[in-house]
Amino acid sequence: MAMPQTKDAPETATTEIAVSARNISKNYGDVEALRDLTLEFPRGQLTSLLGPSGCGKTTLLKIIAGLLEPTAGEVEVNGKTVTGPGPDRAFVFQDFALLPWASVLRNVAFGLELRGVAKSEREDKAAKYIADVGLAGFEASFPHELSGGMRQRVGLARALSVDAQVLLMDEPFSAVDEQTRRKFQEDLLALVQNENKTFLFVTHSIEEAVYVSDQIAILLPRPSRVSEIIRPSGFRDKGVDNIRRDPEYLDIVDQIWASLRNYVE
């Protein structure tokens, strides 16, 4: 256990592992969603799970969240085995999962409300995160009054407000429009830099994965497995505006597409 991974880039050797999934298998009846999958997520970094649809990336994320039980194998978060949802993890949902009858303020504070935090305290905290995600002034609005992008900001604020060390994001930007998505991706990079949290990010967009990730795990279906781990290193410090022009960015995007194209129906 004390032996760090050595086969990847040297920086991994010094990076602490926040989440590790070991030998995870998951069957739905006869269907094998995941088979003997092992993957580690370094602390303070963003790891993308990327792969064609049906490769089990959302299943893996929900197993790590404790929402699904693996058929075999185990997940450790900060050295503790996962047996169900916990305060160390927070989830951002693809369809936002906001409560339509609750105001933005109550939605953001909902995670704290479930934990029994006093009303004034949780609303103070929620108001802070609402401002952080750029929704100040919308506290009293209801979800149906917001655009798709704003709704996902509410979902993000809700996940941030419970102050979990690990953020699990299930295709969080897939239901918002292209321009909003780009803004989200830039904001996400800043978030990874500023908050000392570990991000697990499921996406089906190759460009998005390369743009935001410190580590990309390519998952392939039938049987589901991690086929490759890619760590972009050269362009992260060059500023958000320059990433998409960087030769390494373009190379990685091409390389991933080359390995995925055979699996896309």
Place this chain on the structure above:
Amino acid sequence: MLTRSLFLKLLSAVIVFGAWQIAGMIPVSYAFPTFMESMDALARMTFDGSLFVAYGETLKPLVVGIAISAVLGISIGLWIGLSQLFDWAFSPIFIVMQAAPLAALIPLLVMAYGIGLTSKVFVVCIMAMPVIVLNTSGAVRNTPESFKEMGASFMADRRQIILKIILPAASPIIFSGLRLGVSAGFIGAILSELKITPTGVGDIITYSRSIADYPSMYAAIFSIIVLAVLFLNLLEMLENYLFEGNNRGYASD
């Protein structure tokens, strides 16, 4: 916007009452009074107090029956929606209850429970409860999976998921069940007074008809409709107050 909706409501009232007035003046039937005659009778009964005495009698089975139906109906509906076992055991009862020809069953109720309040409460419940139970159970069963998953991921326990997620999510359909149930309960209350023992508003209707005082009879019917509408509006206000965000306005807004 408010003045426009008020205007449309008044307009629709004027059209209906105008048609009533004209139909009474033709007359369509000698047993059909005009709108103005009915309103005269209503004013008379209101001022001599007989209407209030009648409602004192009618409201007893009505309020008790609707309260029982709402509390029991929502609870049973919640159980049915949460558990398949409960669904198999209890759904058929309410489906049968809803389809049963109630008027034909009243003699049975009278044999079992007599001619007093109990039988009348039963009639109100049989009318009101099935739709409340069936709406509640259907809505609970159809709670979006992602809401429950969200609750679980933020560590809600079973009780919190039911109280803070499932019930509020089901509330629009529960309330539409309550509205239908309350209307049916009003019908049940009057039905029981016509079929079991003539008391309260049912007595005014039966008695006025027997002495051919048709304006009083229609005034009594009119008053019960007004009361039902008022009650439904109150229910709607309660719903808007409790679950404001569920009210998303109209498609044309």
